[in-house]
Amino acid sequence: MKAVQFSEHGDRDVIEYGDFPDPEIERDEVLVDIKAGGLNFLDVWTRRGLPIIDLDFPHIPGSDGAGVVQDVGDEVTRFEVGDHVAVQPGKYCGKCEFCRDGEESMCVSYHLIGEHIRGVHSELAAVPEENLVAVPEHVDWETAASASLVFQTAWRMLISRGELGPSESVLVLGASGGVGHAAVQIADYVGAEVYATASTDEKLSYAEDCGADHVINYEDEDFANEIREMTGKRGVDMVVDHIGDATYPDSLKSLAKGGRIVTCGATTGGNPGAGLNRIFWNQLSVIGSTMATPGEIDDVLPLVWDGTFESHVRASLPMSEAARAHEMLEEREGFGSVVVKPDSEL
Known part of the structure; x- marks a missing residue:
């Protein structure tokens, strides 16, 4: 072969x-x-x-x-x-x-x-x-x-580990990638208010097609400042961050009090500053996640096969x-x- x-x-x-x-x-x-x-x-x-x-x-x-x-x-x-x-x-x-x-x-x-x-x-x-x-x-x-890999990873991050609810807001970083575009669709499916970042207007347009309510071009704007402005300085309930060093500090800044980051990877490096002062003062959670259990896979993939997710x-x-x-x-x-x-x- x-x-x-x-x-x-x-x-x-x-x-x-x-x-x-x-x-x-x-x-x-x-x-x-x-x-x-x-x-x-x-x-x-x-x-x-x-x-x-x-x-x-x-x-x-x-x-x-x-x-x-x-x-x-x-x-x-x-x-x-x-x-x-x-x-x-x-x-x-x-x-x-x-x-x-x-x-x-x-x-x-x-x-x-x-x-x-x-x-x-x-x-x-x-x-x-x-x-x-x-x-x-x-x-x-x-x-x-x-x-398989991207949808089961995003499903476990948002649903099982992050417990995202319909009344919440979520920021998906890197929404143009495999896990990112799956996360946008799952968050929209749950009924959450979805914010998404990408590096070009074309990618942001695709993110909107996937269900993003608000988009930010991170090449032109500081996404943490944009989130604070868009939410009246409140921040979002959840950040989906699989990027790591380059985004982690601003991910913490983007969270509302009691919010959480869910991460499944660190493509720009896995050792950012911990940001402990912000974590304890704002009572934030940092949640790790990998891929799904067999039961979670059985939950999400039929939604791809039937066209609910693309x-x-x-x-x-x-x-x-x-x-x-x-x-x-x-x-x-x-x-x-x-x-x-x-x-x-x-």
Whole structure:
């Protein structure tokens, strides 16, 4: 088969698309004929070698993907040949106290397909049955491939961890990215008042299409000052911040008393000043979140499949152009997710 791969960490020039041995499935695995794969910024971090993970090289990236079941292991009961499926990349031990309590995303042995172990940006992929979700046949491959990680992450952030309510206000930073545009839609679905930031007027227009009530161009305006002005100096109840160092201080400034930041990442760095004086004085909360539990995934993905939420795809490229796909993420080009497809599918 052909696969996106790299044999060392580094810049985009380490990415290759070439021959790779066909996967052999275990008894609990499914062989998936991959039709499309979604990119996320964690693919960039994995390629760069951050965080430091002991990978088996050559490594195939890709945590998001979708395709058709080609074969199943002897112990597989949920899928059969011909089914349409999408990857759910979180792998849990199933034994620790968090798994037993139904909070698998807090598992002490939590790993990700595509980050810690071989991913699915390839013509074929062997995927554990537990890491697949069924996709209705009417759903196109680009949607199926790009929705899983970003919508489950945003759902857990806003609904389970942040407990966003319909009478509240929320600021979504980086609303043009995968998680950001999912968060805007989920916040609008809940009935919250949605503020969103992006770097261009075109991206802000897309954010409004997704449900943002108010938009801020952070290249032209200080978003914390804008939020204070827009809310009569009150601030918002929640900030969705997955950017980190560059935005965290202003995220704290944007919050109303008793407000909370929910974060699932730190693309600009993970060690900003804590801002403890502002946190204790205004009684703020900083809440961490990763990806979802199986139950949360079952809650959110049907809302994508039925069209309630839309997985916006900014570009669909051949896997042989994976380096260009990574560049689009790193340079913040466009709105929504980036998808790659096996060259044989084009």
